Amino acid sequence: xxxxxxSPGLDEPHYHGHRDRLRSRFRESGSDxxxxxxxxxxxxxxxxxxxxxxxxxxxxxxxxxxxxxVVSAPPARIAEVDGAGEAVIxxxxxxxxxxxxxxxDKVRERPVLSSWNSVLExxxxxxxxxxxxxxxxxxxxxxxxxxxxxxxxxGTVDHTPVYPREIVKRALELSATAVILVHNHPSGDPTPSRxxxxxxxxxxxxxxxxGIEIHDHIIVGKDGHTSLKGMRxx
Numbered sequence: 001x002x003x004x005x006x007s008p009g010l011d012e013p014h015y016h017g018h019r020d021r022l023r024s025r026f027r028e029s030g031s032d033x034x035x036x037x038x039x040x041x042x043x044x045x046x047x048x049x050x051x052x053x054x055x056x057x058x059x060x061x062x063x064x065x066x067x068x069x070v071v072s073a074p075p076a077r078i079a080e081v082d083g084a085g086e087a088v089i090x091x092x093x094x095x096x097x098x099x100x101x102x103x104x105d106k107v108r109e110r111p112v113l114s115s116w117n118s119v120l121e122x123x124x125x126x127x128x129x130x131x132x133x134x135x136x137x138x139x140x141x142x143x144x145x146x147x148x149x150x151x152x153x154x155g156t157v158d159h160t161p162v163y164p165r166e167i168v169k170r171a172l173e174l175s176a177t178a179v180i181l182v183h184n185h186p187s188g189d190p191t192p193s194r195x196x197x198x199x200x201x202x203x204x205x206x207x208x209x210x211g212i213e214i215h216d217h218i219i220v221g222k223d224g225h226t227s228l229k230g231m232r233x234x
Contacts (some may be wrong), residue, residue, distance in 0.1 A: 018054075019045055031074045036067040043095060046086040056083045067224065072129035101126050102147070112144050112180065112215075119180070121150055122220070127184040128220045135162050135183045139176035140215070147174050164201050164206040171212050179207070181217040192220040197233050204234065 025033050026042060034042075037057040044053035059081050064070045096190070103122035109212070112119055127134055134154050138148045150170070153161055171179055181200065183221045185191075201215045205212055217228040226234045 013064060029093070031120075035120055036070075037061045039067055040070060043091050044088060047091040048083075051083075052194070056081070056088070060084065066222075069129050071099070078186055092120065100196055100201075103120040108146050112138065112146055113139055120220075121219050123182045123218055124225065127182065128222050128225075130184050131186050133186060135181070137167060138169070138175045138180040138182065140178040140180070141175070142177045144178060144215075147176055162203070164203040165201075167203055168207050168210060168212060172210065175209065178213040178215050180215050182217060185219055185221040188221045190219040190224055190226045192217075192226055192228055192231070198232050199230065200228055 002043060007057055022034070022038060026039075037054070037060075040057040041053050042059060044057055047053075048056070060070045060078070061067070064073050064077075073092075074115050075093065078084050078089050078092060095147070100122075103118070103125040106115070106118040106122065111216055123136070126203045127136060130155055135152050136149060137152055138149045141147050152163075152167065152170070167179065167181075181203065183196075196217070197218065200214070203213045215229070217234065219228075
């Protein structure tokens, strides 16, 4: 009767302790010491400073499957999870943007062909968990350094229209002498289809007479990646 009624969701002293312990584990042992939902909690602390975010973190992992898939999920789908409002979406998209920028800057530091793992990391960060197919092009100069990368097309869950002459036209505009083609398979399986192989060969046929080399076509998915050149398909 004489006490002050607390608003629902406000931090209790024991929950302050949970946050402090989680932060300490991260500082002392790094992200490998944390489960995906715990790493997500650390991000959600900032978005929801006065709520127990563990249930929300677990709900997001349950819906999307992993930390990477949560961060990469479309905002509209994140918002379907109870408690995931604009503040939560903004924090998650900031993490996604930081990951992409970090991976892209590593690619830009040195010739692409001598830093192939960085290229693959960037491609996966940019596209592996997207819910629609995207066709991305990495344009390279004569030293095989990245000029820029662009998403040429975004399609449906299993198809992206690709126009070989538009790719070559853009390469000429940028004075690119080589390109790397990249697209994602939202199904998760990066195995190239017959259409993927045929489309790549069509681009090579248009590009080669103009002195533009197609170094590779990489397909990424949440289950890994494949290289058409590595598979000797081109």
